[in-house]
Amino acid sequence: MPTQSEKKKWEKGDKEYGTSNVGAPFHLFTFSLFRVSHALIVLLFLAWLPAFAEPRFPPPDFTETNHQIPTTTTPSARAEWLQYLDVAVLGAGLVVALWCIYKQRSRRGLFWLGIFSLAYFGFWRKGCVCAIGAPQNVILGLFDANYTVPLSVIAFFALPLIVALFAGRAFCAGVCPHGALQDLLLIKPVKVPAWLEHALGVLPFIFLGFGLSFAATGTGFPICRYDPIVPIFRLSGPGLLISLAILTLVLSLFVGRPYCRFLCPYGALLKLASLASKWRVRVTPDVCTQCQLCENSCPFGAMREPSAGNVEPKQLTSERRRFGWLLVLVPLLIAGGAWIGSALAVPVSKMNPTIELAERYINQQKSPANYGPMTPEALSLQRAEHDSEALLKSATDLRHRFWLSCVIFGGWVGLVLGVKLASLSLRTKRTDFEPDRGACFGCARCFRSCPQELVRIGRMPAGDLPQSPVAAAAKT
Amino acid sequence: MSDKPKSESSTRRTFLRNGARVAAMTGLGALGGVLVNRSQAESWVWQIDPQKCLRCGNCATKCVLEQSAVKCVHAFAMCGYCNLCTGYFEPEPNALSTAAENQLCPTGAIKRTFVEDPYYEYKIDEKLCIGCAKCVEGCNRFGNGSLFLQIRHDRCVHCNECAIARTCPGDAFRRVPAKQPYLLKTTHAH
The missing domain is CATH 1.20.5 (Single alpha-helices involved in coiled-coils or other helix-helix interfaces)
Structure with missing residues (x-):
């Protein structure tokens, strides 16, 4: 403990503090000593310990002025109950979306719901809490016993999925702020060519696999990290992401919901779930007259045309054979993907901060790189030196986990590509124009293009219903 | 149908x-x-463990917010109220005055006020503080260590993955219960 005279001397202006007569403890931190042997560091540390236990400069008691020592302010975190409000708003939003899609068949209702969701989940909650990132929390919760998933995150993960299993992507329709923002911006939709739509359509599944395999190893949440919409909600972010966000916004003026269709990993889950949905959106309120007016009403490429009559048995046989071969290809693709995954595991694992530090520490032993004093790189190396054994051990463990998750991810990519290829050869019998179960966001745009719907809501007298080409053809 | x-x-x-x-x-x-x-029903928030913080300066630049949610806070009860505050002054100040060229803080966020001879009080103006930890380093290396960094929860947007935590060289970030969202330094043990 420094005496009063020492302290006075110090306060008089010791110009060389840290190097001369401020006492041994401070030498520990000077950089000349960073590379001395561990033994010396431990010795110095022990010598320094007693000084650590008490303040170098005893706090004054202010006998003259009776000055009140202020307390440290601690602005509280968000109140606990507000997370239940988030879940309640999510639940209510889903109910309203379902009501707008199925009962009211109202685009306007979904528009206003979208604006509300954008304001609440987007600009008010700043994009966190969010269903899109929730699968990562869920998988980390499964693999890491030390990580507890908050109940609200479980609800955000499960509720939209349960709704999708029964009634399609009502979450996408008007509750997701990401979707709402892109939907509101869409002014001049351009039709994406089918081949491009199919090719880009596998990206969400691959991104989902990427996010989950990273989260499972505890490397972080890449789905949140590379989200191109959230920087807009926060009006700030890393430069690269801001430019990506602006690109997404500009793109969504002309391409309907580019993020939802070609990247959103939660959308991929919802797509799978709604393929099994009990109810679905139909363009017409009752009977389809085959007028084909709804053909181009969907800006998201989800409208499917009726299947063309009977197929030649010969063509059908060749298609069946192709489908069979593609099914055989699937396991090969999975195996190939897994092999590539295992080969890439080591370089990819450097994205994990612990493994990266361990690698840098080992390299530093071989060929020391010179990092500036007090830089994050130098400081983390210092930490690595302090407990190198534990670091290397946890890095080795992590690398094993990484290898496994890279193999699974590679296999997953193979599976996605294989199933996509095989599904291209599938035929579906369709008599009417119908939105695809998986691709339909439930935006309700197509309803108003149907003359039956216009009659239903009283916008058109029933007598004006156009003759359907099929009926007309039957007459003649 | x-x-x-x-x-x-x-x-x-x-x-x-x-x-x-x-x-x-x-x-x-x-x-x-x-x-x-x-x-568990409770929610979690990010916080910095001041005992692990290495004062590298990442907190000022890596936060997703324009102005970092990490600020310097002051445990006044630990402070020596020094005239020559090594958290406030440059390593070789021209004079022990509040002139900007003598200050360590790049934004002048620390307010120095005279209390009684020879004691001065140092308060952080959070609107100006950028969380660069320069003062924290000065105070911890040569002083009592009463200045330290904390995530301010009135500013933090509670990202699912904290962008600073990912790059923290000291591995000092961790999730803490939202009911006790700060890891404050307190007076010395004895």
Whole structure:
């Protein structure tokens, strides 16, 4: 403990503090000593310990002025109950979306719901809490016993999925702020060519696999990290992401919901779930007259045309054979993907901060790189030196986990590509124009293009219903 | 649709669909059961452990917010109220005055006020503080260590993955219960 005279001397202006007569403890931190042997560091540390236990400069008691020592302010975190409000708003939003899609068949209702969701989940909650990132929390919760998933995150993960299993992507329709923002911006939709739509359509599944395999190893949440919409909600972010966000916004003026269709990993889950949905959106309120007016009403490429009559048995046989071969290809693709995954595991694992530090520490032993004093790189190396054994051990463990998750991810990519290829050869019998179960966001745009719907809501007298080409053809 | 006779493929599809839905619901239920069993109702927020913080300066630049949610806070009860505050002054100040060239803080966020001879009080103006930890380094290396960094929860947007935590060289970030969202330094043990 420094005496009063020492302290006075110090306060008089010791110009060389840290190097001369401020006492041994401070030498520990000077950089000349960073590379001395561990033994010396431990010795110095022990010598320094007693000084650590008490303040170098005893706090004054202010006998003259009776000055009140202020307390440290601690602005509280968000109140606990507000997370239940988030879940309640999510639940209510889903109910309203379902009501707008199925009962009211109202685009306007979904528009206003979208604006509300954008304001609440987007600009008010700043994009966190969010269903899109929730699968990562869920998988980390499964693999890491030390990580507890908050109940609200479980609800955000499960509720939209349960709704999708029964009634399609009502979450996408008007509750997701990401979707709402892109939907509101869409002014001049351009039709994406089918081949491009199919090719880009596998990206969400691959991104989902990427996010989950990273989260499972505890490397972080890449789905949140590379989200191109959230920087807009926060009006700030890393430069690269801001430019990506602006690109997404500009793109969504002309391409309907580019993020939802070609990247959103939660959308991929919802797509799978709604393929099994009990109810679905139909363009017409009752009977389809085959007028084909709804053909181009969907800006998201989800409208499917009726299947063309009977197929030649010969063509059908060749298609069946192709489908069979593609099914055989699937396991090969999975195996190939897994092999590539295992080969890439080591370089990819450097994205994990612990493994990266361990690698840098080992390299530093071989060929020391010179990092500036007090830089994050130098400081983390210092930490690595302090407990190198534990670091290397946890890095080795992590690398094993990484290898496994890279193999699974590679296999997953193979599976996605294989199933996509095989599904291209599938035929579906369709008599009417119908939105695809998986691709339909439930935006309700197509309803108003149907003359039956216009009659239903009283916008058109029933007598004006156009003759359907099929009926007309039957007459003649 | 119900009055139409269902074709064979339509019933097969419906059967597959129903099967997939039941399977998915069962899976979701099991997953939810496992997680809810493990989960706690309380929410978690990010915080810096001041004992692990290495004062590298990442907090000023890596936060997703324009102005970092990490600020310097002052445990006044630990402070020596020094005239020559090594958290406030440059290593070789021209004079022990509040002139900007003598200050360590790049934004002049520390306010120095005279209390009684020879004691001065140092307060952080959070609107100006950028969380660069220069003062924290000065105070910890040569002083009592009463200045330290904390995430201010009135500013933090509670990212799912904290962008600073990912790059923290000291591994000082961790999730803490939202009810006790600060890891404050307190007076010395004795």
